[in-house]
Amino acid sequence: MIQLDIWSDVLCPFCYIGKRHFEKALEQFSDRDQVKINWHSFQLDPFAQKKSGQNIYEMLAKKYGRDIEWAKTANERVILMAKESGLNFQMEKMIPTNSFDAHRLIHLAKTQNLQDEVHEKLFSAVFEEGKDISDHATLIQIGKEIGLDEKIVAEMLKSTDFKEEVNRDRDQAVAGGISAVPAFVFNQKYLVSGAQPVETFVQTLQEIGQEIVK
Numbered sequence: 001m002i003q004l005d006i007w008s009d010v011l012c013p014f015c016y017i018g019k020r021h022f023e024k025a026l027e028q029f030s031d032r033d034q035v036k037i038n039w040h041s042f043q044l045d046p047f048a049q050k051k052s053g054q055n056i057y058e059m060l061a062k063k064y065g066r067d068i069e070w071a072k073t074a075n076e077r078v079i080l081m082a083k084e085s086g087l088n089f090q091m092e093k094m095i096p097t098n099s100f101d102a103h104r105l106i107h108l109a110k111t112q113n114l115q116d117e118v119h120e121k122l123f124s125a126v127f128e129e130g131k132d133i134s135d136h137a138t139l140i141q142i143g144k145e146i147g148l149d150e151k152i153v154a155e156m157l158k159s160t161d162f163k164e165e166v167n168r169d170r171d172q173a174v175a176g177g178i179s180a181v182p183a184f185v186f187n188q189k190y191l192v193s194g195a196q197p198v199e200t201f202v203q204t205l206q207e208i209g210q211e212i213v214k
Helices: 013-027 056-064 068-084 100-110 115-127 136-145 150-158 163-175 198-213
Strands: 002-008 035-041 183-186 190-193
Touching (some): 002 198, 013 115, 013 198, 035 163, 100 150, 100 163, 183 198
Parallel strands (some): 002 035
Antiparallel strands (some): 002 183
């Protein structure tokens, strides 16, 4: 069995691209049914405002001390990278916000073994549909679409449920030396950082698979 722990943030474009690259690699791995995936929360900016009043270009320009044109050029490269992965990023629609409640929804989904489904829906909502994933109505709808009871999702969002789990995931990552996402940790010792090419994931899976056989 190969245990894969993935730390990511649903507001991170490279996490979505990395997810898709890994999925394509897994399709090429003959023992893919022996790979157990466990998702972990890692907010890149835990202190981000839910309503920043900025678009993605303004947010990036301010964050990195650059101008709007620089931010647009940087995003064009991300859009191209996503397109090559089969993803249709609409970065101009992206809403900068805080992902904390989205991560709480992920932990709720985890209790029903729906981690992958909720990640896919949240990523698509952010980067392809331009939805606000801090909005509770949006999160309730996403939960409903993956098979969660909307009343249970609504009650969770009104509470502080899964707050500790979200924070614990990030603390665990930092303690393990992870400072950026996506971070793919195989069998608790092999780290693949970033949205690596499909071939990198294929090679990693094959090498670990061979090591287990030995």
